Amino acid sequence: MSLILSPEEQAIASGKDGAATAMRIVADSARLLGAPRLIPIASAHIDGALYHGDSGTLFAERLVEGGARVSVRSTLNVGALDLMGCSRIRLKEPARGMARRMMEAYRKLGCEQSWTCAPYQAGHRPALGSDVAWGESNAVVFCNSVLGARTNRYGDFLDIACAISGRAPDYGLHRTEGRRARLVFDVSGLSASFLGSEIAWPVLGSLYGREVGNTIGVVTGVPGHPGEDALKAFGAAAASSGAVGLFHIAGVTPEAPDLLTILDGAAPETVVRVTPEMAAKARAGLSTATAAKTIDAVAIGSPHLSLDEFDLLERLIAGRRLSVPIYACTGRHVLSSLEKNGRRKTLEASGVIIVADTCVVVTPIMPELAGGILMTNSGKFAHYAPGNTGYAVLYGSLADCVESAVLGKPAFTDIAA
């Protein structure tokens, strides 16, 4: 089935301006995906404003020069600079200047200056069943799974192209049949204490991503709603270890009131029964440094920390002074709240380095340190930190991360799976 564009879409695509470039990119992608048509979208979340090299800046500036503007609400994912000035970014010129030019170009295209990978906690929550074009793998999976809005995993450039054209390829997760679960991921064999712990969600997410790849799955055996931040952590970890764009949790997420509904009455093609051994192995797999005697830093906030997560961080630190820094990554939507009542200052006085608009794995913030050890409670940081920062990773709960930062060496609480 080949792509058919409407006369209006064809007219736009045959032009020479920025809108034409955007429409051609959407149409070329639709052909590659085998989509029969383009559909209108309600909003976009743009991952393309993160500097990876000069090419992305040149592309964004080409769109600006061509007079392009976004035609739907478009929030921005993290950039490579902390525009709020909370943390020092070690990015050197000329890359620094190019990163700033890139962020500026996306502003000129009409995008909101949200600069967060958790837009869904910064007031951008599209309605259940609406079609949107979102980028950033964790935002995509949250948008589909927890909000029930419909998006594929839009990569850099296609996200902004969709935002400008107001169109997306009619394909994959935009279609009802593409959202049905075909795999069951049963966690009922795990202990209640593990399932009730914070680490369960990043650990199970990491395992889920590896087990399901890009198949749509439904998690069963979850006793109750684990909270939005737990689902955020699960999705981020799953989208790091596999090509997960949508998960369901029976009785928790909006499209899966129960197992039968989300399987659409069909038998599952695969059933994964998660054993305590599988969970333990997945947990161990999140660490690359196992025999570490000391740690050099803690990084949290991938995805960006919510205000609730900062509340917990403050309670765990409990006024103590840290021996090694905790890099706490968040968006300006949370920062503004933290600045009330002096909370930001108190956190910084104890040794927390707040990172806003960006994060420690996408731009150089932590010192270059041969053999450095980073501890994190984020499945996503655990996945990407070794390649992107050079630090080896130790994975633990937020409570363990805080204790370790106070002591300067790893401290673990055992939670049997």
Place this chain on the structure above:
Amino acid sequence: MSAMAEILVPGRAGEGEALVLTAPISFWGGVDPKTGRIADVRHPQHGQNLERRVLFLPGTIGSSSASAVLLELVHNGHAPAALVLHEPDAILLLGLIVAREMGWETPMALRLGRDQFDRFRGRRPGIKTDGSIILDTDAGKSACNP
């Protein structure tokens, strides 16, 4: 000996030493955009470089920024000579689509079943603009110049 593959994204003909990945890769975080080196320490081909290789991809995973890494590799001259994918990955290949919009010369992307990847290992395949893949261009040369 050659194979015909479906053209996913057109581009220039190319040849190079085959790099057959044995596990899916995330370009973002998995490949250094400055050099083309596989940076993911958990990947079996960690340390290898994609530049000027004919890259065989059994699958792709992870970040939606893969396209940005591929666009950067095209722009800075560290791109593979060609990409051969088991199945089309619109996120990754968008890097090539955008490079074409920018007017930059791009490697081709072809589709070929991963069950056929093994025979290219250790060879120097050549990719023609019609989508045909020559198994080994070195073998071809030696046959012509005995």
